[in-house]
Amino acid sequence: MKDAFLFSRTEETTGLPVFMTTVGYWRHQSETDRPSGFPDYQLHQVLSGQGNLRLGEDEYLVGPGDVFFLFPGIPHRYMPVSTQWEMAWVSFQGRESNHLLSYAGINSSGVGKLRSGTLLKGLERMLSMEGKEAGEFEVECSKQLYSLFLDLKKLLIEPAGRNEDLERMKPVLRYIAQHLHRPLPLAELAEIASVSPQYLCRLFQKTMKMRPLYYVNQERISLSKKLMFSERNKKIYEIAHQVGYENSSYFCAVFKRHTGMSPEDFKKLHGLNP
Secondary structure, eight states: OOOEEEEOOOSTTTTSSSEEEEEEEESSOOOEEETTOOSSEEEEEEEESOEEEEETTEEEEEOTTEEEEEOTTOOEEEEEOSSOOEEEEEEEEOTTHHHHHHHTTOOSSEEEEBSOOSOOHHHHHHHTTTTOOTTHHHHHHHHHHHHHHHHHHHHBOOOTTHHHHHHHHHHHHHHHHHOTTSOOOHHHHHHHHTSOHHHHHHHHHHHTSSOHHHHHHHHHHHHHHHHHHHOTTSOHHHHHHHTTOSOHHHHHHHHHHHHSSOHHHHHHHTTOOO
């Protein structure tokens, strides 16, 4: 593959959830030093050779099979340590960039390892579109970016220790599922995992990407939807009590926050009124 540097030539795609600003490939990546960071999100995939990445006080040796992610405005420096350092990258923006990265398990600048060392399909397809007309090129790149992030969730190897954290969480998740009908204090959930409430919050954030209360409410709302389908004659306040809300007004507020509609509107939308 020859060196390539492709950039967005139109503002047509800036309103999309995620859009490419530059995409490229170097047979030999040169030293890059950005004390003030870069204005866009960046994903880099190392294909051969080795380089050194510095993020604040942390340093990483990155080689084939590694990817590194740089969030906007984060100071960084990377440089080759081998005679050849082959790398592909994409820079991107968009209102959903952060959420798509989070879905793939990426919540900050850092390094990840892929299950395969071959060039990511999304990057390969974007690089193959050189020569396409402006507009068409940008739209296709946005489609490939979205697909790339969905694939990353499966392609990234879980960090060491994550599986152990998930195993520790399983009894808590089962306990929550079995006791949604009543209050679930944080201290009670922490006792199930034999950790402090503060540590349980960190575990939830690390493994589930959300706070314990948000997860419990999410599960309660999910159960309430099932009950609306299976027990259509039940009143909203009865459903609320069955899923652990003593106050039906609070249940309605939480339901709308999670779904964008009231329980009554949800029932009407799905033809669930008796």
